[in-house]
Each structure stands twice: as structure tokens, then as C-alpha cells.
Amino acid sequence: MKNFINLKDIPVKDLKKILIDAKRRKRFRKKFENLEVDKGAPLKGKLLIQMFEKSSLRTRLSFYLATKQLGGSTLSLRPDELHLSKGGESIQDTAKILSNFGNAFMLRTDSDEKLEEFKKYLSIPLINGLSPSSHPTQILSDIFTVEEIKKKPISSLSIAWIGDSNNVLNSLIAASIKFSFKLRIGCPMKYKPNKKIMQYIKSKRNKIFIVNDAKKAVKGVDVIFADKVISMNDKVNKIKKLNQFKKFKINKKLMSFAKKDCIFLHCLPRDKEVEENVFLSKQSKVWQQALNRVHVQKSILLYCLDKLR
Numbered sequence: 361m362k363n364f365i366n367l368k369d370i371p372v373k374d375l376k377k378i379l380i381d382a383k384r385r386k387r388f389r390k391k392f393e394n395l396e397v398d399k400g401a402p403l404k405g406k407l408l409i410q411m412f413e414k415s416s417l418r419t420r421l422s423f424y425l426a427t428k429q430l431g432g433s434t435l436s437l438r439p440d441e442l443h444l445s446k447g448g449e450s451i452q453d454t455a456k457i458l459s460n461f462g463n464a465f466m467l468r469t470d471s472d473e474k475l476e477e478f479k480k481y482l483s484i485p486l487i488n489g490l491s492p493s494s495h496p497t498q499i500l501s502d503i504f505t506v507e508e509i510k511k512k513p514i515s516s517l518s519i520a521w522i523g524d525s526n527n528v529l530n531s532l533i534a535a536s537i538k539f540s541f542k543l544r545i546g547c548p549m550k551y552k553p554n555k556k557i558m559q560y561i562k563s564k565r566n567k568i569f570i571v572n573d574a575k576k577a578v579k580g581v582d583v584i585f586a587d588k589v590i591s592m593n594d595k596v597n598k599i600k601k602l603n604q605f606k607k608f609k610i611n612k613k614l615m616s617f618a619k620k621d622c623i624f625l626h627c628l629p630r631d632k633e634v635e636e637n638v639f640l641s642k643q644s645k646v647w648q649q650a651l652n653r654v655h656v657q658k659s660i661l662l663y664c665l666d667k668l669r
């Protein structure tokens with residue numbers, strides 16, 4: 361079995377295998393209804409237990425459909441209904457029960473330490489469904505979307521990220537190093553990636569640049585990524601931070617500095633960091649991006665359960 365916690369800890373050959381499997385599975389399902397099961401039902405009899413300590417729409421739905429399409433089942437736990445959240449049970453015992461009842465555990469949490477603790481005690485695969493430090497299933501799926509639309513390996517493309525240095529960006533940075541693609545990050549210098557991430561960037565031969573200018577960041581790129589300036593549970597002065605990002609709005613003008621066929625991606629949910637006429641434009645591929653989570657997460661589940669062909 362394998363965990364899926366952070367892209368930087370997963371061999372790139374495995375990540376590529378996941379993407380190849382997802383592409384093949386998506387192709388085979390062209391005429392299928394959402395709940396129709398893939399040939400061979402590779403997860404028949406298997407249960408994915410999910411727990412969300414923070415809000416989620418897409419991750420919740422996409423893991424549900426992913427498991428169903430593979431012939432398995434999911435159960436979503438509400439943390440407020442567990443003894444664990446009230447201090448009435450340890451992670452160790454909770455993990456033992458999860459391991460005896462389920463076949464994989466997906467956790468969205470506000471604590472990277474909690475993920476580490478669960479990893480220590482689970483004997484089933486652990487999937488990170490978003491933590492403060494990363495959002496690996498999102499970014500692997502986004503690489504799938506980029507390659508699907510551009511019909512080219514991501515290593516031959518240049519990518520821009522406009523926005524905060526958050527969990528999604530951390531995973532994009534890890535992906536840039538793993539898949540070797542050019543990444544330009546546009547943000548106010550105060551919000552550049554933290555020391556640990558900067559050290560990780562420096563320790564690798566990489567193609568990552570950070571600029572304090574949105575125009576420079578997007579100049580000539582193939583893809584522009586954005587995310588909310590204020591992430592869930594971001595404990596900052598919101599008005600002040602939003603103000604500091606004023607010059608980093610994605611609008612038509614900014615898009616015009618990128619390549620003509622540049623696409624816009626956003627993991628969602630969105631706020632005001634992108635203008636409606638970009639978000640709803642032809643260049644925006646956000647709905648396709650969200651749906652692809654199903655396909656890629658199916659292959660992630662198979663990878664974790666050693667069932668990837």
C-alpha cells in the first residue's frame with residue numbers, strides 16, 4: 361500500500377503512471393453515466409473513509425464518484441460526531457478502527473501534524489485531501505488538465521501562479537520540480553513562499569521564479585493559475601491582505617500579456633481575485649478542471665491500493 365500525502369515524497373515515475381492510467385480510464389468512460397462502474401470494478405468490496413475537518417464541495421464529490429466508478433464505496437465521517445474531536449479518543453485508537461473497517465482513509469485537515477500522526481498508526485493508505493501545507497490531489501489533477509488541453513507534456517510549457525503562497529501553490533512548486541516545468545509566481549514579496557519552501561526550491565535545480573509583478577509573471581505563459589487570496593482558516597487581517605493583492609487581479613488586460621492560447625485555471629472556490637469576464641471566458645477551463653478530479657483520483661486510489669496497472 362502507498363500513501364498520497366505530499367507530491368514531493370512521491371516518485372515522479374509513479375505520478376506519471378497515475379496520469380497515464382487516468383487518461384486511459386477517462387477515455388473508456390466517454391458514454392458512461394456518473395455512477396456506472398468501470399470494467400473489472402477494481403475496487404469492488406472496498407471502502408474509502410473520508411473525513412473533512414474543513415469545508416469541501418469538489419473533493420468530497422470527486423472522491424465519492426471516483427470510488428463508486430471503481431466499484432467501491434465511500435463513507436464520509438463528520439469530525440464533530442467522532443470521539444476524537446472532543447478529546448474522547450486518541451488518534452492511535454481511531455486509526456486502528458479506521459484500518460479495520462475501511463480500505464483507505466482520506467483526510468482534509470487544518471493540521472499537518474495530524475496527518476503525520478494518522479500516518480503513523482494507520483495500516484491502510486492515507487490520502488491528503490488538503491492540509492495547510494499542500495493539496496496534492498488537486499495539483500496532480502491540474503497537471504492532467506493542462507496536458508489534456510495543451511496536448512503536450514507539461515515540461516514543455518510555462519506556468520504562472522498569481523496569488524498567495526498557500527497549500528495549492530506549495531503542491532504546484534513540488535510538481536514543477538518533479539515534472540520539470542517553468543513556474544513563475546506573481547505575488548507581493550511579503551507573501552512569497554515561506555523559508556522552508558524557499559529552501560526546498562533552492563535545494564533543487566529548478567525553473568521557479570518569484571516576481572512582485574503580475575504582468576511579468578504571466579508574460580508569454582501557457583497557463584495561469586489562481587486561487588483565493590484568503591484561504592480557509594487564514595488568520596490574517598483580511599481587508600489588509602486583500603488590499604495588498606490589489607495589483608494581482610486576473611483581468612482581461614493581464615490575460616493579454618500571456619500567450620494568445622493561454623488557459624486560466626482555478627481550483628475553486630473563487631472570490632474576487634479573478635474578474636467574471638475572465639472566469640467565464642473561453643480561456644477559462646475551470647469546470648473541466650474540477651471534473652478531472654474524479655478521473656485522476658480514481659488512479660490515485662488504485663495507486664494507493666497497489667492496483668494500478
Ligand code: CP
Nearest residue numbers: 416417418419627628
Ligand atoms: N478545489 C477544492 O479542493 O475544492 P473543495 O474545497 O470544494 O473540495
Ligand code: NVA
Nearest residue numbers: 526528587591592628
Ligand atoms: N487555498 C485554498 C484551497 C481551497 C480548495 C484553501 O486552503 O482554502
